[in-house]
Amino acid sequence: MKKIINKGEKEMKIVVVKNSEEMSKKAGRLIGSQVIVKENCVLGLATGSTPIGTYQDMIAQYKEGVLDFSKVSVFNLDEYIGVTADNDQSYAYFMKENLFQHVNIDLAKTNIPSGMATDMEAECLAYEAKMKAAGGVDLQLLGIGNNGHIGFNEPDHNFSQRTHTVQLTESTIEANARFFKTKEEVPTMAVTMGIKTIMNARKVVLVATGKGKAQAIYGTVLGPIDPQVPSSILQLHKDTVLVIDEEAASLLPKEIWNTEV
Numbered sequence: 655m656k657k658i659i660n661k662g663e664k665e666m667k668i669v670v671v672k673n674s675e676e677m678s679k680k681a682g683r684l685i686g687s688q689v690i691v692k693e694n695c696v697l698g699l700a701t702g703s704t705p706i707g708t709y710q711d712m713i714a715q716y717k718e719g720v721l722d723f724s725k726v727s728v729f730n731l732d733e734y735i736g737v738t739a740d741n742d743q744s745y746a747y748f749m750k751e752n753l754f755q756h757v758n759i760d761l762a763k764t765n766i767p768s769g770m771a772t773d774m775e776a777e778c779l780a781y782e783a784k785m786k787a788a789g790g791v792d793l794q795l796l797g798i799g800n801n802g803h804i805g806f807n808e809p810d811h812n813f814s815q816r817t818h819t820v821q822l823t824e825s826t827i828e829a830n831a832r833f834f835k836t837k838e839e840v841p842t843m844a845v846t847m848g849i850k851t852i853m854n855a856r857k858v859v860l861v862a863t864g865k866g867k868a869q870a871i872y873g874t875v876l877g878p879i880d881p882q883v884p885s886s887i888l889q890l891h892k893d894t895v896l897v898i899d900e901e902a903a904s905l906l907p908k909e910i911w912n913t914e915v
């Protein structure tokens with residue numbers, strides 16, 4: 655890969671693939687490599703429709719006998735507030751359905767912030783402390799919202815710091831309504847790792863597909879570093895890989911496809 659802008663230690667690799675299937679394979683193999691290199695690694699995982707194929711690839715690698723998750727720990731990015739873990743709309747349920755129950759991960763090593771805690775502030779602090787005690791996140795998988803949100807860090811006047819609660823924006827509520835029977839059922843609040851938490855991960859892999867994400871991807875790579883596009887902070891991360899399909903990459907100049915910027 656050719657490096658076109660020298661930003662010192664900071665690097666953002668842009669891997670453009672044909673479609674969602676290729677994206678899933680590529681991201682699944684990147685995460686798989688992390689597990690092979692460090693069997694007791696800490697993975698930061700994400701929900702949303704985009705990473706589902708990535709999880710399927712990780713499951714396939716497990717079934718082939720390539721990956722062993724028994725020593726891996728997981729910290730998920732976020733959860734809805736007011737939704738119990740056994741509710742099929744919760745991110746805890748999503749993770750069980752789409753990954754945990756299909757591999758030999760130790761459920762005691764999987765962590766998702768609780769959106770049901772009576773003291774949410776204490777829950778956020780405890781989540782951060784547990785992550786720190788586990789040695790911090792080695793690899794963080796991220797999806798991205800149409801408005802550039804990562805985790806549930808919505809566009810704001812400042813970049814957020816640590817795990818905290820958030821009010822979801824109208825655009826996110828609308829985007830997530832497709833998973834619910836009615837828009838009214840979509841939770842309006844969530845708990846999420848903060849931007850600083852995400853930036854502390856040693857490696858970040860961001861996945862995106864489709865035209866709807868093209869503007870957010872442009873802002874992530876070439877826009878100003880601005881809390882109105884939370885993902886733009888990744889320009890300051892030292893090891894981020896974007897695995898995106900051609901539609902999501904469509905607003906980026908072709909010269910920077912498959913390069914490091």
Ligand code: GLP
Pocket residue numbers: 700701702703704705731732796797798799800803804805806826830
């Ligand atoms: C939610 C999640 C994000 C995710 C986003 C995009 O808001 N909190 O982590 O990136 O949805 O989801 P999708 O991949 O379905 O477009």
